[in-house]
Amino acid sequence: MLSWFDDLLSWMPNSALSDWSELLPQQLRQLLVDHQHGDVPRWLDALATLPTIDAVTADLTDAELVLSSPHVSKEQAQQLEQGLRGLMPWRKGPFRFFDTAIDTEWRSDWKWQRVAPHLAPLNGRLVLDVGCGSGYHIWRMLGEGAERVIGVDPSRLFMMQFQAYKRYLQAANGRVNADLLPLKMEDVPAGLKGFDTVFSMGVLYHRKSPIDHLQELKDALRPGGELVLETLVIDGGLGECLMPEDRYAMMRNVWFIPSVETLLLWCRRVGLSNARLGDLNRTSLDEQRSTDWMRFNSLADFLDADDRSITAEGYPAPLRAVIVANA
DSSP states (O other): OGGGGHHHHHHGGGSTTGGGTTHHHHHHHIIIIITOOTTHHHHHHHHHHSOOOSSOEEOTTSTTOEEEOSOOOHHHHHHHHHHHHTTOOOOEEOEEETTEEEOOSEEHHHHHHHHGGGSOOOTTOEEEEETOTTSHHHHHHHHTTOSEEEEEOOOHHHHHHHHHHHHHHHHHHSSOOEEEESOOGGGSOTTOOOEEEEEEESOGGGOSOHHHHHHHHHHHEEEEEEEEEEEEEBSOOTTOEEOOSSOBTTBSOOOOEEBHHHHHHHHHHTTOEEEEEEEEEEOOTTTBOOBTTBOSOOHHHHBOSSOTTBBTTSSBOOEEEEEEEEO
């Protein structure tokens, strides 16, 4: 697994992220060798099941991130689906691996449609995607012209799903300037000031100290760089914020859900400039749901059965905002 990051590690010393270049190999070795996740052998077996396919093409602008080839046999298609199902559950997508469509729990393409119109052009930019999941949005960022995208997410399963897609994208395009590191944002060295754009989507409300998270994101940006936040908010005015008693929508690790005005104030307090609301959207049962590729409970189970405007605990149902600001 360490070899997956050879290209990134060779690029990093002469880049804007040179201050990270000596530490990262130690971090990867500790996580992937010294403290290996117990399911890793099973997931690696699933990856090994994926067949080699010739004449691959890819479309990183398509909502399904379609991989295509005229040379996929029936046997290869069966091997492919077997391997991909060995990496279940698939939460972020959708993806289409040749004739195999992965209907993920989240329609992450809908989120991208809400976020993309508010971005500075990504052409030629160095991008960090915090809490990137399986990497769906990483691929969309590359499709928008980003020079290199680095995602961080501590889930080893997401890293395996990312590698499944990257393997075929490399077959199509050769070198692929995208990596998913099995790290948390706290593992990214403080004060890098190296990224042109930083995304944090679906992370802020999981942090016990949202102000610290915003500061970490700001400090990862070069001066003038762009921060893109996508997070839960509540209806309300300046200073209002929900702190759940225990769970929120069945999630234990939800700490603070601010109003939009409160979130914009938090951004200003950490020194971000021009913080503005890009989009506001109530999560629908069509955007997050159980599927054949994610068979556990989903949003329908997390809301009140008789009143879909509130969660099972009686809090306002998920409302998500896109906030854009600059370092």
